[in-house]
Amino acid sequence: MDICPIKNQCQSNPPFTPVLIPDELIVEILSFLSVKTIARFKCVNKSWNTLISNPTFTEMHLKKSSQNPHFILTSTRNHPVKHVVSLPVHCLLENVSVTIAGDTCHNSKEESWQVVGSCNGLLCLLFDSIFGIHTKYFFCLWNPATRTMSDELGLFLDYESLLGPFKFSFGCDYLTGTYKVVALNTESNEEKETETEGLWRSKVRVFSLGDFCWREIQSFPLVPLIGNDGVHLSGTVNWLAIHGDYVGLSDGETVQASIPHVQQFVIASLDLSTETYNRLLLPKDFNEVPCVEPSLRVLMDCLCFSHDFKRTEFVIWLMKEFGVQESWTQLFRFEYVNLQMQNIPIKDDWDLLGYMTCDTPLLPLYLSKNGDTLILTNDKDKRVIIYNRRDKRVERIGISNKISWFSAIDYIESLVSTHWKSGDIEEEGDEEGDEEEEEEAHSL
Template sequence: MSSFQHSPVVPQELMAEILSRLTVKDLMRFRCVSTWLNHLVFDPTFVKLHLQRSSKNTHILLTFRDYENDESRYCAAPCSLQNLLHNPTSTVDVCHRFNHDYTILGVCNGLVCLQDSYRGDEFEEYWVRFWNPSTRVMCEDSPHIRIRSGDYNYPYLFMFGFGYDDWSDRYQVVFLDNKSQKLEIRVYSLGDSCWRNTLTCDAFPALGLHGAYACGHLNWLALPKCGSGYRWANVTMKDLEIFCYDLKNEKCRYLCMPDGLSEVPPDVPVLEVLKGCLCLSHHQGTCFVVWMMKEFGVAKSWTLLLNVSYEHLRIRHPHGLPALPVILCLSEDDNVMLLASYDTAEFILYNKKDNRIDDREFFNDDKFYFFSYDYVHSLVFPYRN
């Protein structure tokens, strides 16, 4: 009599639990092993489970525009936080260069929102599509938005933003149709057949075209108390606010600026997101200053993250203040940060705890508009199952 016994069968629930801890690259390879594995990778419940298991705040999506062969294209490079901090130039060298002139609107849960457009003599059309760099899957175009170019005069502009509503589990693109009198907000959710109107409120002079996504909200710098004839040199602190759109409740409100921002900077500040927190970068005298809102929507949680002189950073401009540097990432303990300076065309690794420059690396000056997004390798697919 044979002593051979069949190995016990692993329950599918346990198998899914084990597989949820693997990398996206491995899971995509395993799809060809069996029909069950192929279906599992596309299953929405498994996709969410894998996303929950994925490490947070350890990866960055670095984006920039690259001028090559007389044309400019956006590039994107998913990378680990440590690689970007210590090898920024080599990270740039292995980026993905789009073969089409997309604009990157934002990144959520590993899903990248790309914007495309057509500009005619009287009309302009805009649409979006979604792309997952980890799975290399890109969806088809969304429905188009058509606008009449003559309806928009500076500083009243139309704006876009990309975010995620975890309550409805929907990835949404928000279009702010900001004309001279009223602001109409339209939303397109991944998988929808049209853009839908959600809200109308008073228009405002816009200070940024792309919204910064944090904690279920999209945010733009705004001047709600200024009219169409404003000049930045005449703006006061009480005029400057953050327009905030709530994706879940489809409502808007204004957030206050940091109390420590005593005077309006000579140039428009930059609103971005680092480690899930809203950040504000600006000139203050001859210093580069960055504020971080530690608790979203709470004015008292604004914290001074950085205040360093341009002389110490060795960033100079022959005719005055340098262009505002860009913070690309923070170390896990927030003590070390990587900056990109356009005036000197270099990456600067600054240790704010010890107030010293740890490293400097030059980049090719045909690369510009560096930006970074919190990134996670995920299985989120750019279409609805």
């Protein structure tokens, strides 16, 4: 029987048909990636570079990135700030072992600076130096994720005899998308309009990245507590403050501080769109002056108010509807012993303005979406405290002796640009420039 030869059955592969992925799907996929990875993909081709550089994509990525919050940590009070640490919150919640390294603002000529706020992935860095007998201020906007930095902005000289240094805050007018820096200080309230106003008032200046100039806006007869900086939330800057006459003058020379009444504690809220103020009331059950300063934070996109109670308990409130006193909800009330804290150092000293001069024992930093896990910090302990409400488990995590958890700022990575340029800052040593600086400062 004849056997037919076997024919070669191998056939050539069918021609490759490229799969076309819609641009909308590419955008969606890229928006979930980290800034570092996205920056690499900009080199794929011109089309991807254009797509990633589009402001619409920047906004989409920002919304996705907000689901992965970070903390920005800086040096302790005894060390100058030369770099920051960006730490993902999930690393703490999941007890993930990470290598912490500080990042430097590479474009800065200054040796040290202060982070005064974070918004949409931008850090506002404040620089100050002695200029003759005055203080020279300016700031820069830095995006640690993209490692880009703006020019020096907002230069002004403090010529006035005000009490204490300026307080700076950073936020965004969400109606126009304009970023603003707020400078606040305290001065004598010689033009009291009502008898209920105090002897001091807060003087406020606003620098807008829309018109690039400082403007003095209406002052308000409230004095922010010395340990509380402005808290940015939904286009507003909020300070915990005291109103009314709580400081008296004796013999025309000696200033005697008096402890304020609990009803004098309020929240001063500045709307960055209208640049007008509102006075927000604290919880009705806050009926006793604490022996240490209360604090304001933002938790779960709501204003958070926390305070000590009789040196034994710590209380945390959440304003679920901004501006509505009845929406204050008590989230936590626990004894310090539940956090394994003992011998809390608390003083009862008051300074010349009636400020409580001791440190707040605890500061809430983050609350999980289910409300069970709370991250706090204790300035004396130099570590972060993770408290689980369900099983009352307490964990403590530290980074280094030169990093302060008490300076932690909420932060999210973003692609937001730092393209702003001043164009009107004269170099130091230029006599004409110095004269212009003085005229500008006097005009403020």
